[in-house]
Amino acid sequence: MKNIHFISMLLIGLFYSCSSSDSSENIKKGNQTILTSDGVKLAVKVSGTGPACIYVHGGPGQDYLSFEKMGGSNLEKCLTMVYLDQRGSGHSQNAKDYSLERVIKDIEEVRLKLGLKKVYILSHSFGGVLAVNYAQKYPENLSGLILANSTAHFMDAKALQTQIEFGYRLLKKDTVIKENNLDALINQMLIIRKKLSANHLGYKFIADNVNTIIKVDSIESSYKRTSDFGT
Template sequence: MRTLPCCSLLVLALAACTQPATAPSPPAAASAAAPIAALAAGERRIKMSDGAEIYLKVAGKGPVCMLVHGGPGQGSLSTEKMGADKLEDFLTMVWLDQRGSGKSPDAQDYRLERVVQDFDEVRRALGADKMCLIAHSFGGILAVEYAKRYPQHVSELVLANSTLHFLGPENSRMQIAFVNRLLGRTVVAVADDANEAALAEGRERARAALMKSGKGYRFLTENTDSIRVMSEIDGGYERSRGFGNAIFEQRGAYPEYWIDYAPVSARIRSPVLVITSSKDYAVGPDEYKRFRFAHQKTVTLDGGHISYYENNAEFVAAIREFMAGRR
Protein backbone atom coordinates (compact mmCIF):
# COMPACT_ATOMS: atom_id res chain seq x y z
CA MET A 1 0.00 0.00 0.00
CA ARG A 2 1.31 3.41 -0.89
CA THR A 3 1.92 6.01 1.77
CA LEU A 4 1.03 9.66 1.54
CA PRO A 5 3.77 11.87 0.15
CA CYS A 6 6.12 13.24 2.77
CA CYS A 7 5.05 16.82 2.15
CA SER A 8 1.60 16.24 3.69
CA LEU A 9 1.25 18.46 6.76
CA LEU A 10 0.77 15.60 9.21
CA VAL A 11 2.70 12.77 7.62
CA LEU A 12 5.93 14.78 7.63
CA ALA A 13 5.91 15.03 11.41
CA LEU A 14 4.82 11.43 11.94
CA ALA A 15 7.83 10.26 9.97
CA ALA A 16 10.17 12.65 11.76
CA CYS A 17 9.15 11.29 15.14
CA THR A 18 10.86 8.02 14.37
CA GLN A 19 14.23 9.78 13.98
CA PRO A 20 16.79 10.51 16.90
CA ALA A 21 -10.58 39.30 18.54
CA THR A 22 -14.24 39.22 18.13
CA ALA A 23 -16.15 40.46 15.01
CA PRO A 24 -19.57 42.18 15.02
CA SER A 25 -22.56 39.92 15.50
CA PRO A 26 -24.17 38.78 12.24
CA PRO A 27 -27.59 40.07 11.33
CA ALA A 28 -30.52 38.12 12.74
CA ALA A 29 -31.40 36.67 9.34
CA ALA A 30 -28.00 34.99 9.14
CA SER A 31 -28.12 33.42 12.59
CA ALA A 32 -30.43 30.47 12.00
CA ALA A 33 -29.21 27.60 14.15
CA ALA A 34 -28.72 24.01 13.12
CA PRO A 35 -31.72 22.00 14.35
CA ILE A 36 -31.07 19.81 17.35
CA ALA A 37 -31.84 16.61 15.52
CA ALA A 38 -31.85 13.24 17.22
CA LEU A 39 -29.71 11.44 14.68
CA ALA A 40 -29.27 7.71 15.05
CA ALA A 41 -25.96 7.11 16.79
CA GLY A 42 -23.38 4.66 15.52
CA GLU A 43 -21.23 3.83 12.53
CA ARG A 44 -22.54 3.57 9.00
CA ARG A 45 -21.52 3.65 5.37
CA ILE A 46 -23.41 5.73 2.84
CA LYS A 47 -23.18 5.32 -0.93
CA MET A 48 -22.77 8.56 -2.83
CA SER A 49 -24.50 9.38 -6.12
CA ASP A 50 -21.38 8.44 -8.08
CA GLY A 51 -21.03 5.08 -6.32
CA ALA A 52 -18.28 6.05 -3.87
CA GLU A 53 -18.76 4.91 -0.27
CA ILE A 54 -18.39 7.20 2.72
CA TYR A 55 -17.78 5.98 6.27
CA LEU A 56 -19.06 8.02 9.19
CA LYS A 57 -19.89 7.74 12.86
CA VAL A 58 -22.58 9.75 14.66
CA ALA A 59 -22.26 10.40 18.39
CA GLY A 60 -23.31 13.02 20.91
CA LYS A 61 -26.23 15.35 21.48
CA GLY A 62 -27.18 18.83 20.40
CA PRO A 63 -26.72 20.72 17.12
CA VAL A 64 -25.40 18.70 14.21
CA CYS A 65 -21.71 19.30 13.41
CA MET A 66 -19.60 17.53 10.80
CA LEU A 67 -15.85 17.14 11.21
CA VAL A 68 -13.90 18.13 8.10
CA HIS A 69 -10.54 16.52 8.73
CA GLY A 70 -7.27 17.62 7.21
CA GLY A 71 -4.35 15.84 5.62
CA PRO A 72 -5.28 15.74 2.81
CA GLY A 73 -6.50 12.23 3.49
CA GLN A 74 -5.93 12.05 7.23
CA GLY A 75 -9.21 10.50 8.40
CA SER A 76 -11.28 11.47 11.43
CA LEU A 77 -10.32 8.82 13.98
CA SER A 78 -7.25 10.42 15.55
CA THR A 79 -9.03 13.78 15.88
CA GLU A 80 -11.96 12.07 17.59
CA LYS A 81 -9.85 9.92 19.92
CA MET A 82 -7.39 12.67 20.84
CA GLY A 83 -9.94 14.70 22.76
CA ALA A 84 -12.29 16.14 20.19
CA ASP A 85 -14.86 13.55 21.29
CA LYS A 86 -15.53 15.85 24.26
CA LEU A 87 -17.51 17.95 21.79
CA GLU A 88 -20.11 15.19 21.93
CA ASP A 89 -21.20 16.54 25.33
CA PHE A 90 -23.02 19.38 23.55
CA LEU A 91 -22.88 18.61 19.81
CA THR A 92 -24.11 15.77 17.64
CA MET A 93 -20.81 15.01 15.95
CA VAL A 94 -20.62 13.44 12.51
CA TRP A 95 -17.13 11.92 12.35
CA LEU A 96 -16.80 11.61 8.58
CA ASP A 97 -13.92 10.16 6.59
CA GLN A 98 -13.64 11.88 3.23
CA ARG A 99 -13.56 9.66 0.16
CA GLY A 100 -10.23 7.91 -0.15
CA SER A 101 -9.40 8.71 3.48
CA GLY A 102 -9.45 6.75 6.72
CA LYS A 103 -12.18 4.13 6.55
CA SER A 104 -13.74 5.45 3.33
CA PRO A 105 -12.52 3.43 0.31
CA ASP A 106 -10.50 4.93 -2.51
CA ALA A 107 -12.56 6.52 -5.27
CA GLN A 108 -12.14 7.62 -8.87
CA ASP A 109 -13.06 11.29 -8.48
CA TYR A 110 -11.37 13.60 -5.97
CA ARG A 111 -12.38 16.95 -7.43
CA LEU A 112 -13.14 19.53 -4.76
CA GLU A 113 -16.65 19.98 -6.13
CA ARG A 114 -17.26 16.24 -5.74
CA VAL A 115 -15.80 16.04 -2.23
CA VAL A 116 -18.04 18.82 -0.90
CA GLN A 117 -21.00 17.29 -2.71
CA ASP A 118 -20.33 14.22 -0.55
CA PHE A 119 -20.79 16.38 2.53
CA ASP A 120 -24.17 17.54 1.28
CA GLU A 121 -25.31 14.08 0.30
CA VAL A 122 -24.39 12.87 3.79
CA ARG A 123 -26.30 15.80 5.31
CA ARG A 124 -29.39 14.86 3.34
CA ALA A 125 -29.02 11.18 4.18
CA LEU A 126 -28.88 12.04 7.87
CA GLY A 127 -31.93 14.29 7.59
CA ALA A 128 -30.25 17.49 8.84
CA ASP A 129 -31.39 20.76 7.28
CA LYS A 130 -28.42 22.73 8.60
CA MET A 131 -25.13 21.75 10.18
CA CYS A 132 -22.01 23.38 11.43
CA LEU A 133 -18.66 22.34 10.02
CA ILE A 134 -15.62 21.92 12.26
CA ALA A 135 -12.57 21.90 10.02
CA HIS A 136 -8.94 21.25 10.88
CA SER A 137 -5.85 22.16 8.85
CA PHE A 138 -6.32 21.43 5.11
CA GLY A 139 -10.00 20.85 5.90
CA GLY A 140 -10.48 24.62 6.06
CA ILE A 141 -10.40 24.76 2.26
CA LEU A 142 -13.09 22.08 2.00
CA ALA A 143 -15.28 23.78 4.61
CA VAL A 144 -15.08 27.17 2.91
CA GLU A 145 -15.92 25.63 -0.45
CA TYR A 146 -18.91 23.86 1.07
CA ALA A 147 -20.12 27.09 2.70
CA LYS A 148 -19.77 28.88 -0.65
CA ARG A 149 -21.74 26.25 -2.56
CA TYR A 150 -24.35 25.35 0.08
CA PRO A 151 -24.76 28.45 2.27
CA GLN A 152 -28.38 27.62 3.09
CA HIS A 153 -27.27 24.44 4.88
CA VAL A 154 -24.46 25.92 7.00
CA SER A 155 -25.24 27.24 10.46
CA GLU A 156 -21.66 27.91 11.62
CA LEU A 157 -18.07 27.27 10.64
CA VAL A 158 -15.24 26.44 13.03
CA LEU A 159 -11.79 26.59 11.45
CA ALA A 160 -9.17 25.11 13.78
CA ASN A 161 -5.52 25.57 12.80
CA SER A 162 -6.72 25.84 9.22
CA THR A 163 -5.10 27.02 6.04
CA LEU A 164 -6.90 28.61 3.12
CA HIS A 165 -3.88 28.33 0.79
CA PHE A 166 -2.43 24.85 0.90
CA LEU A 167 1.38 25.00 0.87
CA GLY A 168 1.23 28.42 -0.76
CA PRO A 169 4.08 30.97 -0.88
CA GLU A 170 3.08 32.39 2.50
CA ASN A 171 3.52 28.93 4.01
CA SER A 172 6.87 28.48 2.26
CA ARG A 173 8.33 31.70 3.62
CA MET A 174 7.02 30.95 7.11
CA GLN A 175 8.45 27.43 7.23
CA ILE A 176 11.82 28.47 5.81
CA ALA A 177 12.11 31.21 8.42
CA PHE A 178 11.06 28.81 11.18
CA VAL A 179 13.66 26.19 10.20
CA ASN A 180 16.41 28.80 9.96
CA ARG A 181 15.49 30.10 13.41
CA LEU A 182 15.09 26.67 15.01
CA LEU A 183 18.38 25.31 13.67
CA GLY A 184 20.21 28.54 14.41
CA ARG A 185 21.63 28.99 10.93
CA THR A 186 20.59 29.98 7.44
CA VAL A 187 19.62 26.63 6.00
CA VAL A 188 17.81 28.27 3.08
CA ALA A 189 18.07 31.86 1.91
CA VAL A 190 15.30 33.25 -0.28
CA ALA A 191 15.13 36.56 -2.07
CA ASP A 192 12.36 39.02 -1.31
CA ASP A 193 11.18 38.70 -4.91
CA ALA A 194 11.43 34.89 -5.11
CA ASN A 195 8.63 33.36 -7.15
CA GLU A 196 6.30 30.62 -5.92
CA ALA A 197 8.31 27.80 -7.48
CA ALA A 198 11.55 29.00 -5.89
CA LEU A 199 9.83 29.32 -2.52
CA ALA A 200 8.38 25.82 -2.76
CA GLU A 201 11.79 24.39 -3.61
CA GLY A 202 13.32 26.26 -0.68
CA ARG A 203 10.60 24.99 1.64
CA GLU A 204 11.32 21.39 0.69
CA ARG A 205 15.05 21.89 1.34
CA ALA A 206 14.26 23.44 4.72
CA ARG A 207 11.93 20.57 5.59
CA ALA A 208 14.56 18.03 4.61
CA ALA A 209 17.09 19.74 6.87
CA LEU A 210 14.67 19.74 9.80
CA MET A 211 13.88 16.06 9.22
CA LYS A 212 17.58 15.25 9.17
CA SER A 213 18.00 17.03 12.49
CA GLY A 214 15.33 14.76 14.04
CA LYS A 215 13.05 17.72 14.70
CA GLY A 216 10.60 17.40 11.83
CA TYR A 217 7.76 17.11 14.34
CA ARG A 218 8.33 20.74 15.35
CA PHE A 219 6.17 21.95 12.47
CA LEU A 220 3.24 20.49 14.37
CA THR A 221 4.20 20.55 18.03
CA GLU A 222 6.92 20.88 20.63
CA ASN A 223 5.75 17.63 22.23
CA THR A 224 6.76 14.27 20.72
CA ASP A 225 4.10 12.54 22.85
CA SER A 226 1.42 14.14 20.68
CA ILE A 227 2.98 12.66 17.57
CA ARG A 228 3.36 9.26 19.24
CA VAL A 229 -0.32 9.14 20.22
CA MET A 230 -1.46 10.23 16.76
CA SER A 231 0.83 7.73 15.09
CA GLU A 232 -0.47 4.89 17.25
CA ILE A 233 -4.09 5.70 16.43
CA ASP A 234 -3.61 6.27 12.71
CA GLY A 235 -1.32 3.26 12.42
CA GLY A 236 -3.74 1.01 14.26
CA TYR A 237 -6.07 0.35 11.33
CA GLU A 238 -5.85 -0.01 7.57
CA ARG A 239 -6.42 3.43 6.09
CA SER A 240 -7.38 4.43 2.58
CA ARG A 241 -4.87 6.84 1.07
CA GLY A 242 -6.27 7.60 -2.37
CA PHE A 243 -7.29 11.19 -1.66
CA GLY A 244 -3.91 12.33 -0.36
CA ASN A 245 -2.03 10.46 -3.05
CA ALA A 246 -4.18 11.98 -5.80
CA ILE A 247 -3.69 15.55 -4.59
CA PHE A 248 0.10 15.24 -4.67
CA GLU A 249 0.72 12.75 -7.45
CA GLN A 250 -1.88 14.16 -9.87
CA ARG A 251 -1.54 17.82 -9.00
CA GLY A 252 -2.30 18.89 -12.55
CA ALA A 253 -5.67 17.13 -12.39
CA TYR A 254 -6.69 18.90 -9.19
CA PRO A 255 -5.47 22.52 -9.45
CA GLU A 256 -8.36 23.76 -7.31
CA TYR A 257 -6.70 22.52 -4.12
CA TRP A 258 -3.63 24.69 -4.66
CA ILE A 259 -5.24 28.13 -5.06
CA ASP A 260 -5.78 30.74 -2.37
CA TYR A 261 -9.22 30.62 -0.75
CA ALA A 262 -8.67 33.61 1.56
CA PRO A 263 -10.40 35.93 -0.97
CA VAL A 264 -13.31 33.46 -1.14
CA SER A 265 -13.76 33.76 2.63
CA ALA A 266 -15.08 37.30 2.13
CA ARG A 267 -18.15 35.78 0.46
CA ILE A 268 -19.07 33.60 3.46
CA ARG A 269 -21.86 35.04 5.60
CA SER A 270 -22.10 32.26 8.20
CA PRO A 271 -20.71 33.01 11.67
CA VAL A 272 -17.14 31.72 11.90
CA LEU A 273 -14.97 30.76 14.86
CA VAL A 274 -11.26 30.68 14.03
CA ILE A 275 -9.03 28.78 16.46
CA THR A 276 -5.37 29.54 15.86
CA SER A 277 -2.22 28.65 17.76
CA SER A 278 0.85 30.73 18.50
CA LYS A 279 3.28 27.84 17.80
CA ASP A 280 1.61 26.26 14.79
CA TYR A 281 4.26 26.03 12.09
CA ALA A 282 2.32 23.62 9.89
CA VAL A 283 -0.08 26.28 8.57
CA GLY A 284 1.54 29.23 10.34
CA PRO A 285 0.64 31.24 13.45
CA ASP A 286 -0.39 34.19 11.26
CA GLU A 287 -2.32 32.36 8.53
CA TYR A 288 -5.64 33.38 10.10
CA LYS A 289 -4.82 37.06 9.56
CA ARG A 290 -5.44 36.56 5.84
CA PHE A 291 -9.03 35.38 6.38
CA ARG A 292 -11.82 37.78 5.38
CA PHE A 293 -14.97 36.28 6.88
CA ALA A 294 -17.72 38.82 7.45
CA HIS A 295 -18.59 37.49 10.92
CA GLN A 296 -15.43 36.09 12.45
CA LYS A 297 -14.41 35.48 16.05
CA THR A 298 -10.79 34.49 16.68
CA VAL A 299 -9.40 32.58 19.65
CA THR A 300 -5.62 32.19 19.95
CA LEU A 301 -4.24 29.25 21.93
CA ASP A 302 -0.72 28.81 23.27
CA GLY A 303 0.26 25.65 21.46
CA GLY A 304 0.85 23.98 18.12
CA HIS A 305 -1.10 22.48 15.25
CA ILE A 306 -2.79 19.71 17.26
CA SER A 307 -4.80 22.09 19.43
CA TYR A 308 -7.70 19.68 19.96
CA TYR A 309 -5.30 17.47 21.92
CA GLU A 310 -2.64 19.69 23.47
CA ASN A 311 -5.02 22.54 24.35
CA ASN A 312 -8.07 20.36 24.71
CA ALA A 313 -9.85 22.20 27.53
CA GLU A 314 -9.47 25.59 25.84
CA PHE A 315 -10.33 24.13 22.42
CA VAL A 316 -13.57 22.57 23.65
CA ALA A 317 -14.49 25.61 25.75
CA ALA A 318 -14.03 27.97 22.80
CA ILE A 319 -16.37 25.90 20.62
CA ARG A 320 -18.89 25.46 23.45
CA GLU A 321 -19.01 29.22 24.07
CA PHE A 322 -19.26 30.01 20.37
CA MET A 323 -22.10 27.57 19.81
CA ALA A 324 -23.93 28.61 22.98
CA GLY A 325 -23.75 32.24 21.93
CA ARG A 326 -25.53 31.37 18.71
CA ARG A 327 -28.59 29.98 20.53
Protein backbone atom coordinates in the same frame (compact mmCIF):
# COMPACT_ATOMS: atom_id res chain seq x y z
CA MET B 1 -3.27 18.26 16.44
CA LYS B 2 -1.76 20.60 19.00
CA ASN B 3 -4.03 22.62 21.31
CA ILE B 4 -6.82 20.07 20.86
CA HIS B 5 -7.77 20.11 24.54
CA PHE B 6 -7.92 23.91 24.54
CA ILE B 7 -10.11 23.84 21.44
CA SER B 8 -12.41 21.28 23.08
CA MET B 9 -12.90 23.44 26.17
CA LEU B 10 -13.37 26.55 24.05
CA LEU B 11 -16.10 24.99 21.94
CA ILE B 12 -17.84 23.41 24.91
CA GLY B 13 -17.93 26.85 26.46
CA LEU B 14 -19.29 28.30 23.23
CA PHE B 15 -22.06 25.73 22.98
CA TYR B 16 -22.89 25.70 26.70
CA SER B 17 -26.49 24.72 26.01
CA CYS B 18 -26.84 21.05 25.05
CA SER B 19 -30.43 21.41 23.91
CA SER B 20 -31.03 21.53 20.18
CA SER B 21 -33.99 22.66 18.14
CA ASP B 22 -32.64 21.49 14.81
CA SER B 23 -32.96 18.18 13.00
CA SER B 24 -29.99 16.64 14.84
CA GLU B 25 -32.41 15.44 17.56
CA ASN B 26 -33.61 12.58 15.34
CA ILE B 27 -30.36 11.78 13.56
CA LYS B 28 -29.29 8.13 13.42
CA LYS B 29 -26.33 7.53 15.78
CA GLY B 30 -23.34 5.22 15.43
CA ASN B 31 -21.19 4.01 12.56
CA GLN B 32 -22.76 4.10 9.12
CA THR B 33 -21.94 4.22 5.43
CA ILE B 34 -23.18 6.94 3.11
CA LEU B 35 -23.16 6.37 -0.65
CA THR B 36 -22.32 9.45 -2.71
CA SER B 37 -23.98 10.37 -5.99
CA ASP B 38 -20.93 9.08 -7.87
CA GLY B 39 -20.98 5.72 -6.06
CA VAL B 40 -18.30 6.14 -3.37
CA LYS B 41 -18.91 4.72 0.11
CA LEU B 42 -18.07 7.19 2.88
CA ALA B 43 -17.51 6.10 6.48
CA VAL B 44 -19.41 8.26 8.98
CA LYS B 45 -19.82 8.08 12.75
CA VAL B 46 -22.45 10.13 14.60
CA SER B 47 -22.16 10.67 18.36
CA GLY B 48 -23.27 13.20 20.96
CA THR B 49 -26.12 15.58 21.69
CA GLY B 50 -26.80 19.11 20.51
CA PRO B 51 -26.39 21.07 17.28
CA ALA B 52 -24.89 19.06 14.43
CA CYS B 53 -21.21 19.53 13.65
CA ILE B 54 -19.40 17.82 10.77
CA TYR B 55 -15.70 17.23 11.42
CA VAL B 56 -13.50 17.66 8.34
CA HIS B 57 -10.10 16.05 8.92
CA GLY B 58 -6.72 16.97 7.49
CA GLY B 59 -4.22 15.26 5.25
CA PRO B 60 -5.35 14.89 2.59
CA GLY B 61 -5.72 11.20 3.33
CA GLN B 62 -5.77 11.29 7.14
CA ASP B 63 -8.90 10.18 9.08
CA TYR B 64 -11.21 11.25 11.89
CA LEU B 65 -10.18 8.61 14.44
CA SER B 66 -7.11 10.34 15.87
CA PHE B 67 -9.09 13.56 16.38
CA GLU B 68 -11.93 11.70 18.07
CA LYS B 69 -9.60 9.74 20.36
CA MET B 70 -7.36 12.68 21.28
CA GLY B 71 -10.00 15.13 22.47
CA GLY B 72 -12.67 15.50 19.82
CA SER B 73 -15.08 13.23 21.69
CA ASN B 74 -15.27 15.85 24.47
CA LEU B 75 -17.33 17.95 22.08
CA GLU B 76 -20.08 15.31 22.09
CA LYS B 77 -21.29 16.72 25.43
CA CYS B 78 -22.87 19.67 23.62
CA LEU B 79 -22.62 18.85 19.92
CA THR B 80 -23.88 16.05 17.72
CA MET B 81 -20.54 15.20 16.15
CA VAL B 82 -20.57 13.84 12.62
CA TYR B 83 -17.14 12.31 12.06
CA LEU B 84 -16.48 11.88 8.35
CA ASP B 85 -13.66 10.03 6.63
CA GLN B 86 -13.18 11.77 3.28
CA ARG B 87 -13.11 9.63 0.13
CA GLY B 88 -9.85 7.73 -0.12
CA SER B 89 -9.22 8.25 3.61
CA GLY B 90 -9.52 6.09 6.72
CA HIS B 91 -12.45 3.69 6.41
CA SER B 92 -13.91 5.34 3.30
CA GLN B 93 -13.68 3.94 -0.21
CA ASN B 94 -11.06 5.01 -2.74
CA ALA B 95 -12.24 7.05 -5.70
CA LYS B 96 -11.18 8.35 -9.11
CA ASP B 97 -12.30 11.92 -8.48
CA TYR B 98 -10.57 13.86 -5.69
CA SER B 99 -11.31 17.32 -7.06
CA LEU B 100 -12.11 20.12 -4.63
CA GLU B 101 -15.63 20.45 -6.01
CA ARG B 102 -16.33 16.72 -5.60
CA VAL B 103 -15.02 16.46 -2.03
CA ILE B 104 -17.05 19.52 -0.99
CA LYS B 105 -20.10 17.91 -2.59
CA ASP B 106 -19.46 14.84 -0.41
CA ILE B 107 -19.83 16.98 2.72
CA GLU B 108 -23.10 18.39 1.40
CA GLU B 109 -24.43 14.93 0.51
CA VAL B 110 -23.60 13.69 4.01
CA ARG B 111 -25.61 16.59 5.45
CA LEU B 112 -28.56 15.82 3.19
CA LYS B 113 -28.56 12.05 3.75
CA LEU B 114 -28.43 12.51 7.51
CA GLY B 115 -31.44 14.83 7.26
CA LEU B 116 -29.70 17.86 8.79
CA LYS B 117 -30.98 21.39 8.05
CA LYS B 118 -27.90 23.32 9.16
CA VAL B 119 -24.51 22.25 10.45
CA TYR B 120 -21.38 23.59 12.03
CA ILE B 121 -18.24 22.67 10.10
CA LEU B 122 -15.17 21.97 12.26
CA SER B 123 -11.94 21.56 10.32
CA HIS B 124 -8.34 20.66 11.09
CA SER B 125 -5.22 21.30 8.99
CA PHE B 126 -5.89 20.65 5.26
CA GLY B 127 -9.58 20.29 6.16
CA GLY B 128 -9.70 24.08 6.38
CA VAL B 129 -9.42 24.27 2.58
CA LEU B 130 -12.55 22.13 2.30
CA ALA B 131 -14.38 23.92 5.12
CA VAL B 132 -13.84 27.43 3.72
CA ASN B 133 -14.88 26.38 0.23
CA TYR B 134 -17.95 24.57 1.59
CA ALA B 135 -18.93 27.75 3.44
CA GLN B 136 -18.57 29.77 0.24
CA LYS B 137 -20.72 27.37 -1.79
CA TYR B 138 -23.36 26.45 0.80
CA PRO B 139 -23.65 29.41 3.21
CA GLU B 140 -27.39 28.81 3.65
CA ASN B 141 -26.68 25.37 5.18
CA LEU B 142 -24.09 26.57 7.66
CA SER B 143 -24.63 27.30 11.36
CA GLY B 144 -21.00 28.30 11.78
CA LEU B 145 -17.42 27.65 10.72
CA ILE B 146 -14.77 26.49 13.23
CA LEU B 147 -11.18 26.40 11.96
CA ALA B 148 -8.97 24.47 14.41
CA ASN B 149 -5.30 24.82 13.39
CA SER B 150 -6.48 24.92 9.80
CA THR B 151 -5.04 26.12 6.51
CA ALA B 152 -7.16 27.97 3.97
CA HIS B 153 -4.79 27.45 1.01
CA PHE B 154 -3.17 24.13 0.11
CA MET B 155 -0.54 25.38 -2.35
CA ASP B 156 -0.29 29.15 -1.94
CA ALA B 157 2.84 31.30 -2.27
CA LYS B 158 2.15 33.38 0.84
CA ALA B 159 1.40 30.30 2.93
CA LEU B 160 4.61 28.59 1.76
CA GLN B 161 6.65 31.72 2.55
CA THR B 162 5.25 31.72 6.08
CA GLN B 163 5.95 28.00 6.58
CA ILE B 164 9.53 28.28 5.31
CA GLU B 165 10.20 31.28 7.59
CA PHE B 166 8.73 29.31 10.50
CA GLY B 167 11.06 26.43 9.67
CA TYR B 168 14.09 28.70 9.80
CA ARG B 169 12.95 30.14 13.13
CA LEU B 170 12.91 26.61 14.50
CA LEU B 171 16.54 26.42 13.43
CA LYS B 172 17.21 29.73 15.26
CA LYS B 173 17.66 31.61 11.98
CA ASP B 174 15.47 34.63 11.29
CA THR B 175 14.95 34.56 7.52
CA VAL B 176 12.63 36.63 5.32
CA ILE B 177 11.44 34.80 2.21
CA LYS B 178 10.66 37.13 -0.71
CA GLU B 179 10.46 34.48 -3.43
CA ASN B 180 7.01 34.32 -5.10
CA ASN B 181 7.52 31.55 -7.66
CA LEU B 182 5.57 28.51 -6.50
CA ASP B 183 8.02 25.89 -7.83
CA ALA B 184 10.97 27.66 -6.22
CA LEU B 185 9.09 27.90 -2.93
CA ILE B 186 8.28 24.20 -3.01
CA ASN B 187 11.99 23.46 -3.49
CA GLN B 188 12.84 25.73 -0.55
CA MET B 189 10.23 23.94 1.53
CA LEU B 190 11.84 20.58 0.73
CA ILE B 191 15.23 21.97 1.75
CA ILE B 192 14.00 23.32 5.08
CA ARG B 193 12.16 20.10 5.85
CA LYS B 194 15.37 18.12 5.29
CA LYS B 195 17.25 20.47 7.61
CA LEU B 196 14.57 20.14 10.27
CA SER B 197 14.57 16.35 9.96
CA ALA B 198 18.37 16.30 10.34
CA ASN B 199 17.92 18.25 13.58
CA HIS B 200 15.00 16.04 14.73
CA LEU B 201 12.60 18.98 14.52
CA GLY B 202 10.42 17.93 11.58
CA TYR B 203 7.46 17.18 13.84
CA LYS B 204 7.27 20.87 14.81
CA PHE B 205 5.33 21.60 11.60
CA ILE B 206 2.49 19.52 13.07
CA ALA B 207 2.73 19.53 16.86
CA ASP B 208 4.62 21.05 19.78
CA ASN B 209 5.47 17.65 21.26
CA VAL B 210 6.82 14.65 19.37
CA ASN B 211 4.72 12.38 21.62
CA THR B 212 1.62 13.82 19.97
CA ILE B 213 2.85 12.56 16.60
CA ILE B 214 3.69 9.17 18.10
CA LYS B 215 0.17 8.88 19.51
CA VAL B 216 -1.46 9.94 16.22
CA ASP B 217 0.61 7.39 14.32
CA SER B 218 -0.27 4.71 16.85
CA ILE B 219 -4.01 5.36 16.46
CA GLU B 220 -3.90 5.55 12.68
CA SER B 221 -1.84 2.36 12.37
CA SER B 222 -4.17 0.43 14.69
CA TYR B 223 -6.54 -0.56 11.87
CA LYS B 224 -6.51 -1.26 8.16
CA ARG B 225 -7.06 2.08 6.48
CA THR B 226 -6.55 3.90 3.18
CA SER B 227 -4.78 7.16 2.42
CA ASP B 228 -5.39 7.09 -1.33
CA PHE B 229 -6.58 10.69 -1.31
CA GLY B 230 -3.18 11.74 -0.03
CA THR B 231 -1.16 9.68 -2.49
